[in-house]
Amino acid sequence: MSLVLTEEQELLRDTAREFVREQAPVAALRKLRDAEDPIGFSRELWSEMANLGWSGIIFPEEYGGAGLGYAELGVVMEELGRTLVANPMMSTVLLAGNAIALGGNETQKKDVLPSVCSGERLLAFAHQEGSRHQPYRVTTTAERDTDGYRISGEKTFVLDGHIADQLVVVARTSGELRDREGLTLFLVDVNADGISRTRTSMVDSRGYANIKLTNVSVERSAIVGDVDLGANVVDVVLDRATAALSAEMLGGFTEAFERTLTYLQTRVQFGAPIGSFQALKHRAAIMFCEIELSRSIVLDTLRAIDEDRDDVPSRVSTAKARCSDSYHLIGNEAVQMHGGIGVTDEEEIGFFLKRARVSQQTLGDAAYHRRRFASLRGF
Amino acid sequence: MSDLEAFREEARAWLESNGPTSMHLPIPESEVVWGGRQEAFSNPDSRVWLERVSEQGWTVPTWPKEYGGAGLSKAEERVLTEEWRRARCRPALMSFGISMLGPVLLEYASEEQKREHLPKIARGEIRWCQGYSEPDFGSDLAGLQTKAVLVDDEYVVNGQKIWTSYADKSDWIFCLVRTDPAASKHDGISFLLFDMASPGVSVAPIQLISGSSPFSQTFFEDVRVPKANLVGTLNGGWTIAKRLLQHERAMISQMGLGLAGSSNQSIDALAKEYVGTENGQIEDSILRDRIAQHMMDNECYGTSLRRSMEEAKAGQGPGAASSMFKFYGTELNKQRYELLVSVLGTQGLGWEGEGFSEHELKTTREWLRSKGNSIEGGTSEIQLNIIAKRVLGLPD
Known part of the structure; x- marks a missing residue:
């Protein structure tokens, strides 16, 4: 599959770009933050995104989806990343929704996916424990009892x-x-007895929670996939979600870089635009190279998923490591090159730095993915 | 069957019946054929191989047939490259004439010049060297001072070049000369071709930190060059010079992919052997991380080269891409050798003689040689200047 966008993909990109610029600029995220919005994103906006087909973009048409590929999803994620749109694509579509789509039985798919595609139902993937991404390090237990399990x-x-x-x-x-081995996925209603949820307020102003499960009783029908073989689903879900997150990050640091470039061209000191100084020029040129390499690996990773290639896991880790490093570099350089204004809350560039840090850590940071890559390659 | 697939079968059949097994990869450095009057063909089969390949026009597959090529399309050339790799055949000819000079002659030279020079490049009869840098004008190439003055029907050339690759082994030189000292520096340069056997040309090889001497100083004292050897317009040489640099950078860019190199073993395999493993992992976890990072960067770079080709085909892509690839590819290659030397430990620091394997000694020398990669063909800093100016539009 070519790494050049098709006409249809370009059209999708233009639609998405116009939509986020008008409906969800960075100012919208600031507004949600300042209002301490209890949801963390706009439900109305999510409905409109569902109407555009984005919430079901990767799901089959028989469940209400658009039946498109990851190449198309990536185009949308990149644009969402450009204006830091708060949205439940990762939680509801790519993580938990994908777990149902890839691991669930027919009843579960028919029950869950149509309402996800319509934007009505929200899902979350309760996986991580502790302070970092370690997919198999799971202490949460599900023990058999007479009718099902207690989690x-x-x-x-x-x-x-x-x-x-x-x-x-x-x-x-x-x-x-x-x-x-030994992991199992369960679809659990949040109103079940024994679940307590605490929203955590994080630097990127998006919504996250710590969730405590105490003897939560579920029936056997809540099992998604096979008992003890949950990792088969988790691995694929994580790969796909990580590829999508990398595309979102690509949009974020491309935007942060372009804003910085504009600043370099317009900010005048010593009687000249600061972008004429070689100390800044070279750093800008290096960032450009990093972005180009990041774009190539993200585009190819998304296509690897669509083509069901064997190298999906190592491509995904390459993309996430590369995008984490690029966002880290560009997030920091963008603030530095904006000078004093860059560290003020009033200037939007700081929002990119904050999102950079959280997305770097989400689903494994660069070091995690380098270790994973090394293991995948047998060293 | 499409025309392309028909061509693939044709190429495959030809390579199978014409490529002697002695001409399969790997190729020892002593058997690489650069052509020219001094070519000794240390392996006699390589002469036959060159004759057969050039007869097909496949040393320069996309050049027109009348200039020694095969007139292939880009798509056909890709197929040929794939089949070449599949058959594990050696390249028949390495040549700056092919990679750098030929493309600009096709674009800028007169019909007479093309007919004179291109077929000889294609057949490997004439080996070319590049007269660009001067002792006082390296990064600031356009300031060059080697003079050419028209006397009757000849240019009289005086001056000195440096970093002339393989000047001592070359037959002809493509040379930047100043033809109008009064004009601004970019506007007084011309592009001349002349025979290195001309009276007044002398060459002194330079020994590098790696111990090898691929470069020379080249001196010109009243060298007389026929007026007809000017390429393009008088004082219009800088445009040609820059275009040729793009071709040079594209050539150097390929080095990042780890295609060059002393060993068929990958860095991770060498690390397992030299550093040792614990539970199947390289014992030194920091080195393991750096190797993973390098391999990932290398793969991202390869994917970027592919994307750039696909974009060029679709009529898109940044014009100064060659600077990005030159910068990144050479930095990656240096990093690769730094890692290799780290992996080999003290075995990677031998200079010569006993106690070291051939491949260890070669790695050490190549590590030192790689330091020049980010200098030759325009330093990394010059590439970053070009990206900042031409791609990012940052002001001077």
């Missing part, structure tokens, strides 16, 4: 966990702490 444990950094209608919980049904 207990503490989940952290659950994207949109505070407002989701249902959770996909990753729990351990057998095995030791870091074993790949």
